[in-house]
Amino acid sequence: MYATALIALDFTAAEGPLPDWLGDLRAMGVRRAILVHVVRPGYGQGAGYGHEEALRDWLSRRAEGLRAAGLEVAVDIRTAGDVAGDLVAAAAQHGAELIVIGSRGQSLLRGLFLGSTARALLRQSPLPVLLEWLEPEGEGARGAGQGPQRIVLGTDFSYESQAAEAAAVALAATGASVEVVHVQIPDGRAIYARWPEMARVALAHIADDIRAAGGRAAIHQPDGKPAEEIARLAAAQDSDLIIVGKHGQNRLQSMVIGSTAAHLCEIARRPVLMVPSPQREG
Template identity: 45%
Template sequence: MNLSTALVALDLSPAEEPMTGCLGELLDWGVRKLVLAHVIRVGYVEGAGYGHEEEHAAWLERRAAPLREAGFEVAVRIRDSGDPAAELLQLAREEGAGLVVIGSRSHSLVHDLFLGSVAREVIRKASIPVLLERIEPTGEATEKRCRVVCRNKLQRVLVVTDLSPAAEAAVEAGAYLAGRSGGADLLAVLPEKELAADTGLRRKTLEALERYLARIRDAGGDGRAIVEAGDPAQSIARIADSAYSLLVVGKHGRNWIESMVIGSTAMAVSERARIPVLVVPGR
């Protein structure tokens, strides 16, 4: 993985401010350049930020200063577009970014459109990994009182795979991060009916996961294989929240993974998990 440059999508709301304080740990991911980006929505109804570009640039520059002191090269970019998600991804391509970082708010903050529909569109259309940072309300559930779930995301990584060829990229990302972290575990969730119909399925799945674990060990990490029976979304969120600091999922595995990640159902892992989620597109 080449994560030397990361594009950070910001909407300049009060909830975004604490998120920038979590970016320093991306140095441990191999990120050396950050592109702080804000897209002003234009169209039939102009976005609230239209005509305030200088003010927004100043806001971004204030957030860039401590990041430069931390050792990052930081660029600030402001665009306007009727399709913010497409504009962010175009900017990521122009900057040579290997990662997009965007906030993901809880359901209590559904009034914000940028971190709802735009975040999902970024995930759906992205051809590079997308890191969803959790932003949660504190105190009263208002936009002005938020905190980001800021922690050492590499402390313990959980990689979800359905063992399909398209999920290989997520395993590779997990191996890359495991070499820089305390390790990574691999999780496969199987429907109970499949396990009941094939008594050897759990054993075969564990064997396949063990082969994947060899990549993690080769990268310098450790880990274990986990096979869970039940509803995928519920199982993944429950296990991820129990002991992990980062969840890595593939975007183009079986349909249940793709649909959950892009938030097309209420069972979406990106909405259920209380920890950051790294969404990795398949090849």
Template identity: 35%
Template sequence: MYESALIAVDFSRSSLPMLKRLGYMERMGVKNVILVHTKPTASGSGGDGPKLSTQELKDKLAEHAEVLSDQFQVETRLLSGDPAEQLLTLAKDEDVDLIVTGSRAHHPAKRLLIGSTASALVRKADRPLLLEDVRDADEGEDNIPRRDGPTLLATDGSGAAEAAEDHALRMLGKDNHLRVITVSSSNDIARAWRRLERITNKAADVGVRLIRSVDLGRAEHVIPQIAAAERASLIITGRRGRDGVRGVRIGSTAEDICRNANRPVLLVPGTEQGN
């Protein structure tokens, strides 16, 4: 389904563990990978570590690429400038199907943030974005979700969510099952169930079995809680518009789900006409 992917690495101590966990992308159809590191400009933030030469950065990219080379065709790119803007430009130029980046900041004081680059990509990406939960080496991997757990689709039944629903059905294929939830902040349960009619009908057409539920509360809290309780390996959800136009902005539901999930989240942009 996603034949090509652009993967961003920042060479933090979380980068290699993250790459080692990306083998499951093969089941999503990924064959070709562009592994990218963006070095900051003189005016940008270079972090607290030692500054590496261009050749040293290329060598590190090659080292990181080895982690993926058994499963994917990998090429590397070293860019310079604003990471999010550079990634978005490269994704468009190469017409990749998927963008992948880590979803947590690395500074100890920012454990609850998803990071400035990931945040910008959430708001601006015009194609599916996979946010892989990253952990520093000293955090261990005990709480990292199993890769054979269920896939969870979170939908509100809107037009903006339809693309995410279609992606989830195509990703799983016939004779698989999909865990689907919609979250309501009111007691109008009948209306909430009606939000699931479209995905229910489409799933029946393609032979995917649904396990559905309507849950009360705030989506950004309920969805991560259910994903943790059911040991979901992936959350799929949609986002509206681009860069705050009829949709995602700082503090939005989609970004809050990414922040709270502690597991991979696939964000699929919807049409700007979505309701």
């Protein structure tokens, strides 16, 4: 799927999350990782601006575990006022096909907290973004494992969802179980009475593709608000990854995250892979 991943790190990720991500990276085909830290001049962040050597030593220690696991790893330290923009530029320079960033849980009540860098990155990135979950202190961490085995795929059958569907099918080759969900908005039947039946057929086709790839699949058609229903299903299934499409790929829409995807990243409390659709031709 994604041979090269750019992994954005800051000092909140200083201890321990990278081994937790290793299984996910391997399952997604990652063979090369670029560990990147962007320093903002004048911004207080511990060993920051003017301490590049200390930063390089820190990132090198972070790289050791990934190298021991067989990944090719490089380290990149940058100075920029626009952290998200420079991460996107770094990904392009290194030929990355995936950007990985952590988001830290603040409490059980507040759920997943997206900092300004994560939000901006999700808006700006033309690449898939894997938003990994950093457990709050004392709540434990995910094991390295063999990658995601309980996946929830959210789809609205749009062009923008096709790349997300393809990602789920590719991950199914590891034998993963994929819950394919289309949430019917409350007034959907009023717009088109036959939509539930049509959606059921479309879900069945996606499930067939997942099974053909070697995975297991089940389909779901709850009514409600899409982000909330997808998050609820993921919690009920104890899913270790949610996959959704990122809507908006033209110039006007490029600064917009689909409302479902954005809200889902806030409330999911588990890793989310947001996959943009390819640019339409013409």
